[in-house]
Structure formats: C-alpha cells, structure tokens
Amino acid sequence: MASQSLSSLLHRTSIDDHEEVLRSANAALAKSKSDTYSQNIKVVALLKLDRYEDCLRVFEEGGEKLKKTAALEYAYALYKCGQLDKAIEIVSRIVDNRGARHLEAQVSYRSEKFRRTAEIYEDLAKDQGALDNEENDLRINAWAADAQLQWKGYPEYVRHTRPTRDDLEAFETVYNAACLSIAKGEFGQGEILLKRAKELCRTSEDLTPEDRDAELLPISVQQLYVLISQGKSEEAESILQEISVKDYSIPELSTKKIAENNITLVRDTAANPYILYKALHKTPESTGNDRLFDFQSNIISGNFNAADLLVQKYDGIIRSTSKTRSHAPCPSIEPGINLLSVFNAAAHAHGQTGAKALKAILPAVEKRPKDLGLVLTAVQLYVSTGNTTSAIATLEKCLGLLEESISEQDKEVRFNPGLLGILVSLYKLEGRKVQIRTELGKAASYWRSQAEAPSSLLRAAAASLIYSADQSDLVTAGELFKDLYQKNADDRFAIAGYVASQATLDYDKVASQVNRLPATTDLVSDIDVSALESAGISPSSATAAAALASARKRPAADKEGRATKRIRKSRLPKDYDPNKAPDPERWLPLRDRSSYRPKGRKGKQRAAERTQGGMVTEKTEEANAAASQQGSQQRTQANTSKKKKKGKR
Numbered sequence: 134m135a136s137q138s139l140s141s142l143l144h145r146t147s148i149d150d151h152e153e154v155l156r157s158a159n160a161a162l163a164k165s166k167s168d169t170y171s172q173n174i175k176v177v178a179l180l181k182l183d184r185y186e187d188c189l190r191v192f193e194e195g196g197e198k199l200k201k202t203a204a205l206e207y208a209y210a211l212y213k214c215g216q217l218d219k220a221i222e223i224v225s226r227i228v229d230n231r232g233a234r235h236l237e238a239q240v241s242y243r244s245e246k247f248r249r250t251a252e253i254y255e256d257l258a259k260d261q262g263a264l265d266n267e268e269n270d271l272r273i274n275a276w277a278a279d280a281q282l283q284w285k286g287y288p289e290y291v292r293h294t295r296p297t298r299d300d301l302e303a304f305e306t307v308y309n310a311a312c313l314s315i316a317k318g319e320f321g322q323g324e325i326l327l328k329r330a331k332e333l334c335r336t337s338e339d340l341t342p343e344d345r346d347a348e349l350l351p352i353s354v355q356q357l358y359v360l361i362s363q364g365k366s367e368e369a370e371s372i373l374q375e376i377s378v379k380d381y382s383i384p385e386l387s388t389k390k391i392a393e394n395n396i397t398l399v400r401d402t403a404a405n406p407y408i409l410y411k412a413l414h415k416t417p418e419s420t421g422n423d424r425l426f427d428f429q430s431n432i433i434s435g436n437f438n439a440a441d442l443l444v445q446k447y448d449g450i451i452r453s454t455s456k457t458r459s460h461a462p463c464p465s466i467e468p469g470i471n472l473l474s475v476f477n478a479a480a481h482a483h484g485q486t487g488a489k490a491l492k493a494i495l496p497a498v499e500k501r502p503k504d505l506g507l508v509l510t511a512v513q514l515y516v517s518t519g520n521t522t523s524a525i526a527t528l529e530k531c532l533g534l535l536e537e538s539i540s541e542q543d544k545e546v547r548f549n550p551g552l553l554g555i556l557v558s559l560y561k562l563e564g565r566k567v568q569i570r571t572e573l574g575k576a577a578s579y580w581r582s583q584a585e586a587p588s589s590l591l592r593a594a595a596a597s598l599i600y601s602a603d604q605s606d607l608v609t610a611g612e613l614f615k616d617l618y619q620k621n622a623d624d625r626f627a628i629a630g631y632v633a634s635q636a637t638l639d640y641d642k643v644a645s646q647v648n649r650l651p652a653t654t655d656l657v658s659d660i661d662v663s664a665l666e667s668a669g670i671s672p673s674s675a676t677a678a679a680a681l682a683s684a685r686k687r688p689a690a691d692k693e694g695r696a697t698k699r700i701r702k703s704r705l706p707k708d709y710d711p712n713k714a715p716d717p718e719r720w721l722p723l724r725d726r727s728s729y730r731p732k733g734r735k736g737k738q739r740a741a742e743r744t745q746g747g748m749v750t751e752k753t754e755e756a757n758a759a760a761s762q763q764g765s766q767q768r769t770q771a772n773t774s775k776k777k778k779k780g781k782r
Contacts (some may be wrong), residue, residue: 151181169195173203180206185213205233212236215424217244231263242278245427248290251278255292269303276300276309283316284428289588296326304333308352320359327356350376354392361399369399386418387425394433406443413440431469438476442484450480464503464535464546474506487518502531505546509555516559525559532556548576550590557593573597574606577613591617592626599634610634625650 158175162168172195179188188210192200200207204227211220220240227233238253254275257267264271279291296310311326331352334345353376360369376392397412413436425433441450454477461470481497482490491514498504498511508531515524535547546552553576560569577594580586595613598606611634618627629650632643718726 151178154178155182166194169199169202172199173206176203176206176210180209183213185210189214205230205236208233208240209236212240212243221246231257238274238278242274242281245281245285247278247281247285248287251275251282251290251292254278269306272300273303273305273309276306276313280309280312280316281426283313284426288317301329302333304330304337304348304352307333308355311355315355315359320363324356324359324363327352327359331356350392351388354388354395357395357399361395373399385423387423387429390418390425390433391429394436398436406440410440410444413437427467427469431472434469435472435476442476442479445484447480447483450476454480458504462542463501464505464543466505466546466549466551471506471509474504475510478507478510487514490514491518498527502534503543505531505552512555512559521559521562525556525563528552528556528559544579548579550576550587553590570597570601570606574609577609581613581616588617588620595627595630595634599630604638607634607638611638 155175155178158171158178161171162175165171172191176188176191176199179185179191188206192203192207192210200223204223208220208224208227211217211223217240221237221244224233224237224240234253234257238250238257241247241250241253254271258264258271258275276293276296279293282288282290291313293310293313296307300306300310307326307330311323311330314320314323314326331349334340334348334352337345340348353372357369357372357376360366360372373396376396393415394413397409424430438450438454454473458470458473458477461467461473465471478490478494478497482493485493491511494507494511494514498507501507508527512524512528515521515527532547532552535543538544538547553572556572557569560566560572573590573594574597577591577598580590591613595610595617598610598613601607601610611631614627614631614634618624618631621627628646632646632650635643718728723729724731
C-alpha cells in the first residue's frame, strides 16, 4: 500500500525539489521498511543531492534485493565513494544498458584502466542509431582516454592523431587534444591548443561565470606547466597572475593540489629550502574519487621527498619510504614504488654523489638485490663515474636472480622492456653485440608465449637476430617478423624483415611477399643527387660502386704471363729514372756489394779479414785472436764498473 500511494503521488504531481521527493520516500518507508520501490526512489533522490555515503547506507539496509533492482544506482554510488573495483564488478554485470556502459567507462577511467575505457567509447560510437546527443560527449571522453594512454606509456593504443574541425569546436575537446600533445612531448602544439581552449571557454554562452572560472583554472595550470617545460619564464609569470587558487571555488582538491605545486615551483623558493618545504606541504591531500592519477602522484611525491632532502630530513625519509616499501611487492615495475627506493638510497647517501654515494648504498644493494629502484640507482652512479663494467655486472646479477626464480611475477619483471633497454644500452657502450643479440632473443622467446607481447621489444629482437650468422637465429627472426606483419598487414618493416631473414633459407617461402615491398626507384625518386653532391654529400651509391669496381680491377699480365705490379710514387727515390735499369745489388749492405772499395790501410785490412773464401795467413790468425781477447777484456771491465758498492755512498 505504501508503494502504491507514493507512486500515485509522484504521478499526480510534478516535484522538482529532490528534498521533497526524499521526504515522501521516507514517509512511505516509515510505514513499510521493506518497500523496495520506496527504497529505490530514496536512493535516486540521495544521488541527486550528492549524498553518496547516505545512499550506500540505504543499499546496505535494503539488502541484495535492492542492490539487484537498482544495480546501476548502486554502482554509481560506489563509484562516487571511491570504491572503484567493486563498482566495476557491479556495472559490468548489467547487460543491454547504454547508461551502464557509460558508467563502466567512467569508472574504468578513474581506475586508470584506460585501454578498457577507450574500447568502451569506441563501441558506443559505432552504434550510430543510439548516439542522439552523446556524440560530443563521446568525442571529448575518447580524447581524454587517449591522452591518459599516452601518459601511461601505451602509445600504440592511442586512436587519435590530430584534432579535426569538429574537435576544435568545443573547448573540452581542444583541451584534451592539448593534453595528448603534451603527453607526446609536443609542447609547441600543446601551447597552441591550450590558447584555443581558453578562448573558446571564455566565449562560451553555456557556462555561468562561476563555471567558467572553474573550467579556466585547469587550462591555466596546464599552460603554466607547458611554459615551464619550454623555459619561457616571462610568459609563465603572466599566466601566474591569472591563477588564484584561493579565490576560485574548486570542488576538486586534486586540481588545487597540482596548481599549488606548479605555482610553488615557479616562484623563487629554491633559495630557502625551508620555505619550499612549507609551501609544498600546505595543500591538503586529495582522497577517494578525487585522488591524483599515478603519474601525477609520483611527481608530487617526488617533489615532497626532494624538499625533505633539501632540509636534511634523512632519517625521516628512510623510515617513511621503508615502511611503504615493506607493504609493496618486490620486485615491482611500478614507478611509484621504485621511486621510493631511489629517495631511500639518496637519504642513505646524505646528499653525496659519485663514489661516496656508491659506498653508502652498496650494502643496501647486497641486502635487497631484487629492489629495482635501488639497483638502478647503483647502476646510474657507476655509469656517472665511468665504470660501465661494474654497472653491467650489477644489473646482470639482479636479472640473474629474477631469472632463477620460480615466481611468474619475477619472470615478467626479468624480461621487462624497460630493464632490457637499459641493459642493451650498457652493452652498446662496451660494444657487446653478441650479448645484445642473446638478451633480445631470450626476451622474445619469453614474450611470444604470453598473451600480450610488447611489439616494440619484438621488433628490436627481430632486427638484432637478423644479423646473426646462426641459422636458428634467422629462423627465430623470421617467425618474429611474421607474427608482426600478421598483426598489421601494412607494417612494411615487418614484411621487409621477414623477406630478409628467410630469403637465404627458403626463397620460395617469401617470394609472394617480395612484390609487397616498395621498389628501390620509388624510395629514392624524390632524392636530388646533384643537390646532395653540391651540398657536400658524398657521391651516390651507384657512382661510388662504379668507382670501387674500377679501382679493384686487376692489371693486365705481361708477355710471360705475370701481372705487372704498380709501384706507388711515394715509395720511389727522388732521383728515380724509369729508363735506367736498377742496381741488382741495391738490397745488399754497402760493404757487401761488389763495387765496395775500402779506404786506408786499416780499412783494407778489415775487409781482408772479413773476406770469405780468401787466403788465411798466420799473421791474420794472430791479429784476429788479439782482437778477440781485447774485446773480451773490455766487456769484463765494463761489467765490473757497473756493480754498485755496498754500504753508504
């Protein structure tokens, strides 16, 4: 009866005041607490009044029946209260409900599951008949999801490239497009789009003055970040005058915290680190559904810890970071966790760098060899001191322990593309090509057995293995290239690699793929060889090849069948005459030549003594013996004179 009276009341009247609806629902529930219809009306009224905690209490009192009847409202209340995982679990069960898909995309976005968010918005946009007035909202949210994918490190899943004319009509879309450009590092393009977004926001007729000020704040804060990154300090100061966090009514503490952080860093607070420390810790923490995204939180936490280091709070940093890390998995590839290890190492080093800092943190590396943040800090310090070999050994020891582990998580960390990129870079510094090929081959073998393999790593591994002389490596490279082009039929890099790896093994297998490659003439058709040569570039490859071929031609043989050898001019004497026959005894010492004539009596006597096959007389033998004895005495005296005397000098 209570539900019928409430239903008839709502049908007969038009109530715009949600408080009045709530009072009517409470009155009906006072007569029957288990009235599901009245409970449903109450939770909707509470949601309209932004009383999300009270709404959840009603759901808990109503039990499972109410949660199933009003599943969408229940999921939305969980989302607004920050219980994101539970909200996704509830809303994903709702089928054939477009509103539920919108809610799931929003909750996934807040949970930083941006790939799922982008997939949902793409599916919603495909249903043209159900779009109605959603097209603009879908465009705005899809751009936001792509910007977050870029920030998160998944550029291969970004669907948007450049904003279209329709995208440039709304300031929200332009702002999200600017965020995507900034995430890519295109600060110039981002600055232009932010100016466009600010202009559209200021001229919008759909916003109240309060809403306009609230929308302009994040745009100005983003502009400030872009100008700081570009080093445009004067323009940053002008933007700083537009930002007044205290005057604006900002419901989002996360936006306010970012604004305070950027403003503090722009102002000259570095001269006194204690002022910087106080300014950074002034803004209250944002929690629940209003918390910062991971990449934002990591930067803010890094600024806080850096300020703590400046004021020499070493013991405090060690305690706080150690406590947080003790509850986190180890090893971990999460940036926030590894960043804590970096600051923990910096606190142990007490502000020292180089070899002194290494001496302070190496004991910690021995105790925690799987702590990636700590290990990479040691690697960086080794590299800064020029000791690349020790850096490689430190990283190899960590990766070796991970590879020996039976944990699947350790295996995934072991072959993380970022870690492998660091190891490969270190190998390149020392020219270890074999180790590079081995590491990339092992990583490719691991990731091929996984559901989602990083394509960038597979491309690098295939490109490295293709230069190997081992036939098994060529086979592996061909399989990798084949997997890549099967995923993307237009990937010419993968097709060319597949052909190159298999052409020497089995040409018939890749014959059909050769025609898909662009012709060489097409690749060089827009190259002006004459302009390159006039600009100082070496001649074209064809000219160089022809010159090389002519230089390597063998000279013609003489009448006797022997090839004449060309002699360089630099090896010929200055008075060389090609018409004059050279002396056949020119290679002999002067005294051994037939034309040698010694001068003086002693010279003739020495020449006679050296003559082989000449007449030997008694006088000659006596002279040779005397000369030999005299030489022996001279050597003995010389050796005796070189002996050091004992005792004091």
